[in-house]
Amino acid sequence: MSPSTPEPANAAQPPLLNIANVLTMLRIALVPLFVWFLLLDADGGAAGGIEATNGGWRWAAAGVFAVAMITDKIDGDLARARNLVTDFGKIADPIADKLLIGAGLVMLSILSELPWWVTIVILARELGVTVLRMVVIRYGVMPASRGGKLKTVLQSAGLQLMLLPLVVIAGWLSDVAFWIMMAALVVTVVTGIDYVFSAIRLRRETR
Numbered sequence: 001m002s003p004s005t006p007e008p009a010n011a012a013q014p015p016l017l018n019i020a021n022v023l024t025m026l027r028i029a030l031v032p033l034f035v036w037f038l039l040l041d042a043d044g045g046a047a048g049g050i051e052a053t054n055g056g057w058r059w060a061a062a063g064v065f066a067v068a069m070i071t072d073k074i075d076g077d078l079a080r081a082r083n084l085v086t087d088f089g090k091i092a093d094p095i096a097d098k099l100l101i102g103a104g105l106v107m108l109s110i111l112s113e114l115p116w117w118v119t120i121v122i123l124a125r126e127l128g129v130t131v132l133r134m135v136v137i138r139y140g141v142m143p144a145s146r147g148g149k150l151k152t153v154l155q156s157a158g159l160q161l162m163l164l165p166l167v168v169i170a171g172w173l174s175d176v177a178f179w180i181m182m183a184a185l186v187v188t189v190v191t192g193i194d195y196v197f198s199a200i201r202l203r204r205e206t207r
């Protein structure tokens with residue numbers, strides 16, 4: 001897990017309104033739609049809760065999630081290939097990922113498909129790293145590390161599988177989804193600690 005390399009804030013920046021940043025904002029805009037589709041699919045469950053009916057809306061929610069995660073890959077690639085990397089993008093991109101993945105985790109816990117403790121540990125790390133980024137912004141921008149990117153890939157893959165009505169397709173895929181989510185949990189915690197060291201380094205280097 002290599003630590004992220006803190007970067008001093010860029011003086012000369014590409015225009016803020018560029019295709020990579022627009023895709024990031026689109027990803028944020030897809031979050032309410034994704035949650036709405038999951039709610040449309042849900043029905044009254046045991047003990048007054050709600051549970052998935054695994055109907056068409058669930059497929060639609062899984063589709064919106066897939067589209068949003070594809071924009072994550074595309075905006076990163078575009079930003080690097082066309083020199084569109086901005087400080088705004090470095091901060092907004094991880095936030096967009098966290099909103100989408102956070103919404104997915106909370107919804108799966110509400111639907112009793114993911115233990116709340118998994119959701120809480122991941123959300124605590126994501127919130128902590130976001131706050132840390134804001135706190136150290138006066139020293140420079142702390143971009144996503146390679147470990148952080150791996151964490152997002154594992155979280156997205158686990159969530160994407162869990163969002164598909166796997167019980168209907170093949171039960172064993174539920175186990176695969178669960179273990180990917182456990183791997184995501186471990187990488188989430190380890191990279192969270194790694195960012196703390198990165199922030200300390202960034203502060204030391206710019207003092």
Ligand SMILES: O=P(O)(O)OC[C@H](O)CO
Binds near residue numbers: 094144191
């Ligand atoms: O580990 P973080 O918090 O920097 O997030 C990583 C991003 O989601 C990668 O796109």
